[in-house]
Amino acid sequence: MENFSRRKFIKYISLSPFLLAGKSFAIDKSTRVHIFLPEKPFEYFYKKGKEKGGRILVIGGIHGNEIGAYKTADILVDTEIEKGELIIVPRSNFISVLANRRGYNGDMNRKFSKISQRDADYRFVISLKELIKAFKPDVVLSLHDGFGFHSLNKNHWGQCLVIDEFNYKNFPLYKIAKFVIDEANKKISNRKYKIPVYCTQTFTSDRHLEQRKALTGWCLNQDIPAFCLESSKQLPSLKEKIKTHFYMLDGFFKIYGVKIKPSFEYILSNLNEFIKGNSYYLTASINGKLKRVKNFETIKIPKGCEFRIVNFGGTRGTFPVAHGVNLNWKDFYIRSSLTIYLKDDYKKVISFNIKVV
Ligand SMILES: [Zn+2]
The missing domain is CATH 3.40.630.10 (Zn peptidases)
Known part of the structure; x- marks a missing residue:
């Protein structure tokens, strides 16, 4: 569950919704942060x-x-x-x-x-x-x-x-x-x-x-x-x-x-x-630079950057979810702020904020 291929994301970019973007075809990417979440797995x-x-x-x-x-x-x-x-x-x-x-x-x-x-x-x-x-x-x-x-x-x-x-x-x-x-x-x-x-x-x-x-x-x-x-x-x-x-x-x-x-x-x-639960962790990349995210942290990210969740762990039910964002979406843009949870099935186990600066 921890390895995500870049290919999978790119495939869906053309379908990506432009969250908080106003006019979806006229978005100015330089004023926003591009968020990438991993694809939900089908595991057996x-x-x-x-x-x-x-x-x-x-x-x-x-x-x-x-x-x-x-x-x-x-x-x-x-x-x-x-x-x-x-x-x-x-x-x-x-x-x-x-x-x-x-x-x-x-x-x-x-x-x-x-x-x-x-x-x-x-x-x-x-x-x-x-x-x-x-x-x-x-x-x-x-x-x-x-x-x-x-x-x-x-x-x-x-x-x-x-x-x-x-x-x-x-x-x-x-x-x-x-x-x-x-x-x-x-x-x-x-x-x-x-x-x-x-x-x-x-x-x-x-x-x-x-x-x-x-x-x-x-x-x-x-x-x-x-x-x-x-x-x-x-x-x-x-x-x-x-x-x-x-x-x-x-x-x-x-x-x-x-x-x-x-x-x-x-x-x-x-x-x-x-x-029982497990110890949970989440690693993100900001324009390619890796960062281990801490619980309750606020991460300031300059406009025009990419924020990507690259790795996380805990139990088999552990997965990141963006608050207030359609769960089917894999990438989108934000203009001001976003809360992301790492969940263990329905329970929030890590929570952090992204602030666009
Ligand atoms: Zn049923």
Whole structure:
């Protein structure tokens, strides 16, 4: 994530918005500072065990405000695989994760049947589809934190295992889901938190037509079974959300023959170790001269200069964001001042100001 090619930026300069520039075609660059931010990555991680087993693809973060979902996927990246193969896309919609919004560019999970090339999510949706086609997993598991508790209200999507049909082609989706929830519910004592199966009947009824545009609907059309694992946004802690996901993942990993090390049980009892932050840093260049940025610093930059973020570090969710600037933009001009945050997912961890002088 730390190395950014210059080529990528240049490609987009012709599309760059001229922030605070007034008339966009008549900007006087000598009176402004040109800001360059790195391109948001599409990251995935492939792991293979020594022992032969199944192939599972786990996706987190399609909805950017579902922290339990993307943190669960992220933890899997730090495990070893003893058996089978695993691909993890922890933050499939990283822009929305940084914004802590369901869909910064609209709901990404409605863009899988078709998407315009002009859509800001295009690169990410296409990358995800290409990855699924190339890896050909035995199953796709899409992690979410839904609203409410399905066991209390059948219209709520929180705390359930969603299938598109009871059976689809040769896939016994309900049978698989039932095994998973029976295993999971043995470990859940609070009745409200129990996990039912929610069948949306995506293709045989018109009650959930939107699901035909979703990732799982698209996967089924590609002959790949897919499930949505939903914890609840209303669970009292991040740990409870991760627990819900782990209980279900455990069942799926058993069915499809994938084994991780350490075990789900071990991770849950040592969770703080797996979700801790890191030491964060950010290096910028001002007209090619490198500078390590300090927290709360104000950097004075003469008009006509270029300010470029060249390097930063922390966790896999760490990324720089310009305050008040469209998150899809990679370069723009400023006339007076700008605040930039280094974020760890939705949290600000470093903040600094740029002042044009
Ligand atoms: Zn969701």
